[in-house]
Amino acid sequence: MKVTATVLPDVLLIEPARFGDNRGFFSESWNKERMAEHGISVDFVQDNHSLSSAAGTVRGLHFQAPPNAQAKLVRCGRGLLFDVAVDIRKGSPTYGQWVGEELSFENGKQLFIPEGFAHGFITRTPDTEIIYKCNAYYAPESDGAILWNSCGIDWGFNGTPELSAKDANAPSFTSFDSPFTWEATA
Numbered sequence: 001m002k003v004t005a006t007v008l009p010d011v012l013l014i015e016p017a018r019f020g021d022n023r024g025f026f027s028e029s030w031n032k033e034r035m036a037e038h039g040i041s042v043d044f045v046q047d048n049h050s051l052s053s054a055a056g057t058v059r060g061l062h063f064q065a066p067p068n069a070q071a072k073l074v075r076c077g078r079g080l081l082f083d084v085a086v087d088i089r090k091g092s093p094t095y096g097q098w099v100g101e102e103l104s105f106e107n108g109k110q111l112f113i114p115e116g117f118a119h120g121f122i123t124r125t126p127d128t129e130i131i132y133k134c135n136a137y138y139a140p141e142s143d144g145a146i147l148w149n150s151c152g153i154d155w156g157f158n159g160t161p162e163l164s165a166k167d168a169n170a171p172s173f174t175s176f177d178s179p180f181t182w183e184a185t186a
């Protein structure tokens with residue numbers, strides 16, 4: 001397993017080993033002990049799985065406010081998606097900055113997104129599945145959203161995305177008052 005910091009140092013790109021043979025491949029998609037060796041100590045409690053039928057579907061940008069904040073470990077089960085995290089920790093040196101990675105079934109890459117980041121993605125192929133682990137349960141009362149195209153993200157997409165009504169009506173980043181504060185670590 002290879003773990004690399006992205007341009008937002010707390011967001012990590014994870015590339016699990018794949019052992020190919022005549023049948024296909026085998027891969028550990030999550031190993032708590034190994035991840036802890038890389039400084040990721042997380043107790044995941046919920047796995048999510050969604051299918052987006054159309055290419056150009058955007059889900060996000062989403063977060064849950066404290067005390068229900070969620071760290072997420074994201075991968076693509078089928079197809080290809082562009083996964084994005086935005087730093088929404090007030091006072092962070094990278095506040096408002098974003099990072100994006102293409103995750104596909106083929107490349108097997110995963111993105112670790114800590115608490116304090118908004119998360120979203122766009123699908124690049126029809127029938128794309130996303131699978132992600134969360135370290136806090138779904139808490140709709142803590143649900144937050146930021147308008148997908150209000151953070152300067154280069155989605156690599158010029159069309160009109162497929163959106164939920166909630167996401168189409170989300171507040172823009174300029175009017176957004178984040179519930180997260182950055183805490184410097186030694």
Ligand SMILES: Cc1cn([C@H]2C[C@H](O)[C@@H](COP(=O)(O)OP(=O)(O)O[C@H]3O[C@@H](C)C(=O)[C@@H](O)[C@H]3O)O2)c(=O)[nH]c1=O
Nearest residue numbers: 048050059060061062063119120121137138139164166
């Ligand atoms: C997120 C979530 C939704 N739901 C329900 C609520 C609703 O009826 C239906 C669809 O919910 P949403 O429209 O919020 O689904 P979606 O837009 O896919 O929401 C997800 O987007 C990505 C980007 C994330 O990062 C996730 O944390 C989550 O917010 O599923 C759950 O039961 N549990 C959950 O954990």
